[in-house]
Amino acid sequence: MEGDHRSFRIALTSDRYVNPPPGELDGLAVLGEAGWGVMQLPPEDYPAELRRSMLVEVAEQAEEFSRRGYDVVLIGDDEGLMDALHAVNTARPAQLVPASEAELLDFLRSRPVPEAAHLLK
Amino acid sequence: MSVAFVAHCLLNQNSKTDGGAACAGVYSPAVDLLRARGWRIEQMPCPELAFTGLNRFWAVREQYDTLAYRRHCQRIAASVAAAIASRVERGEDVVLIGVEGSPSMGVCITSSDPRRGGRPGWPDGAGELTVGEGIYVEELRRELQSRGVGLPRVVGVTHPLPDHDAEAERAALESLLEP
Numbered sequence: 255m256e257g258d259h260r261s262f263r264i265a266l267t268s269d270r271y272v273n274p275p276p277g278e279l280d281g282l283a284v285l286g287e288a289g290w291g292v293m294q295l296p297p298e299d300y301p302a303e304l305r306r307s308m309l310v311e312v313a314e315q316a317e318e319f320s321r322r323g324y325d326v327v328l329i330g331d332d333e334g335l336m337d338a339l340h341a342v343n344t345a346r347p348a349q350l351v352p353a354s355e356a357e358l359l360d361f362l363r364s365r366p367v368p369e370a371a372h373l374l375k
Numbered sequence: 376m377s378v379a380f381v382a383h384c385l386l387n388q389n390s391k392t393d394g395g396a397a398c399a400g401v402y403s404p405a406v407d408l409l410r411a412r413g414w415r416i417e418q419m420p421c422p423e424l425a426f427t428g429l430n431r432f433w434a435v436r437e438q439y440d441t442l443a444y445r446r447h448c449q450r451i452a453a454s455v456a457a458a459i460a461s462r463v464e465r466g467e468d469v470v471l472i473g474v475e476g477s478p479s480m481g482v483c484i485t486s487s488d489p490r491r492g493g494r495p496g497w498p499d500g501a502g503e504l505t506v507g508e509g510i511y512v513e514e515l516r517r518e519l520q521s522r523g524v525g526l527p528r529v530v531g532v533t534h535p536l537p538d539h540d541a542e543a544e545r546a547a548l549e550s551l552l553e554p
Contacts, residue, residue, distance in 0.1 A: 260389045260396035272386075273415050282386075282416075286401030291387030294418040300458065307454045311420040315383075315390070322429045324389060 261289045262368035264319050266312065266347065268330025269297040281329055284355050288362045295332045305334060313338035320344050323369030329358070377414045377468040377552075380459060381405070382480045383421035385472065385532065390421040392433050397534045404541065405472060405532050405548060412552050414470075419455050422448050422479045422511040432495055435486040435503050436478040439510055448479070448514040456518040463524055470551050473512055475531035481509035482529040484536070504536070 271281025272294045285292050293315065296308040309332070316339065320326045328335070328349040336346060348365070352358035385405050388396040409416055423431060423439070426447050462469050473482035486503040508516070516526045530551040533544045 258391070258394050258396045259398050260391065261399035262389060263400065264387065264389055272418075282401065282406070282410075286403060286406065289399030291389040291400035292418070293383075293387055294416070296458075297417075300461070304454060304457050304461075308458075311425065311451060311454065314425040315420060318424060318428055319389065324429075 261291065262324045262371040262374075263290045263362075263365070264293055264316070264324055264326045265290045265362075266293045266295060266316060266326065266328045266330075266335065268295050268332060271330055271352075273297075279352060279355060279358070281352065281358060284358050285329070285362070288359065290362060295330065295335060306338075309334050309338040310341075313342050313344065316347075317342040317344045320347075323371075323373060325365055325368040327361075327365065376462075376465075377412075377470075378417055378462050379409050379414045379470050379472055379552075380417050380419055380455065380527070381409075381472045382474045382477075382532070383418055383424070384474060384480075386416070386418050387421075390424045390429075392423075392431055393429075394433075395535060402532065402534070404534075404545060408545065408548050409552070414552065417458065420451050422451055434478055435488045435491050436507075436510060437487065437489050438491060439478050445510065445514060448511040449518065452511065452515040452518040455515060456522055456524070459519065459527065460522050460524050468554065469527040471515075471527045471529045472548070472551070473509065473529060473531040474535060475533045476504055476535045477509050477531075479509040479511040480531070481507065482512055482531040483508075484531065485509045 265285050274280050296305045316326055326347045328347045350361040384390045385402045388398050459469055474480040475484040478486050485507045487505045488503040530547050533539045
């Protein structure tokens with residue numbers, strides 16, 4: 255991994271934290287500053303069938319990260335995601351629905367060093 | 376509203392091939408500009424990540440250009456095209472941001488070498504970069520055409536290219552976001 259700057263940390267993140275309404279918590283900014291990669295969950299206003307197919311893709315990618323020892327967490331919530339993760343035999347990730355930047359940062363800082371970071375760095 | 380459909384790795388550099396992550400997670404030069412201009416961000420899946428995994432080798436178009444990989448890209452493109460079409464139907468301005476040099480996500484520059492295969496051993500700087508689209512972008516274009524929607528305005532981030540120029544990349548992104 256020479257010259258590679260990845261963090262081995264992935265946050266499955268509800269759309270409202272990636273594209274926050276004015277005055278709401280800017281999760282993408284916090285996650286970016288903290289060095290986490292973001293996998294955006296589909297917006298809630300898309301049709302159910304489109305959301306389902308988008309969650310299939312999210313789950314398959316999350317499965318790969320999880321199986322390879324990256325730390326995968328869920329920021330926000332999405333019941334459809336749980337079904338998609340279950341379909342690829344991937345456990346429910348640690349989850350936070352943060353109300354503030356401080357709460358989100360505390361959660362991120364509490365996470366252990368990812369297994370992949372030990373193996374590959 | 377204005378919506379940018381962005382390559383997966385712009386928000387998650389962990390998806391890159393080994394050696395390709397330019398930063399820890401979010402590629403801020405592109406993301407910060409989009410947000411400063413008030414653009415909504417929608418992340419596309421990484422077509423290579425779920426197909427060949429995190430331990431994949433660097434590869435060129437010819438190594439990915441199989442029926443199975445195109446079917447995989449078509450499945451992803453169907454969802455993304457549906458999302459783009461719904462935005463276009465609402466009269467929203469849509470752009471697409473890819474990754475130049477990528478065999479999948481390149482929009483103007485991809486990588487090609489018909490001789491590449493077998494035991495990896497190509498030197499850095501091998502001349503695989505060439506004008507063209509990546510395989511996923513081709514499939515997305517086809518899927519959008521089948522829905523009667525043209526490919527949005529496109530640009531690619533250039534950080535994977537050996538002659539990457541941060542100022543030129545920013546200028547290209549700014550130009551893309553002009554109405």
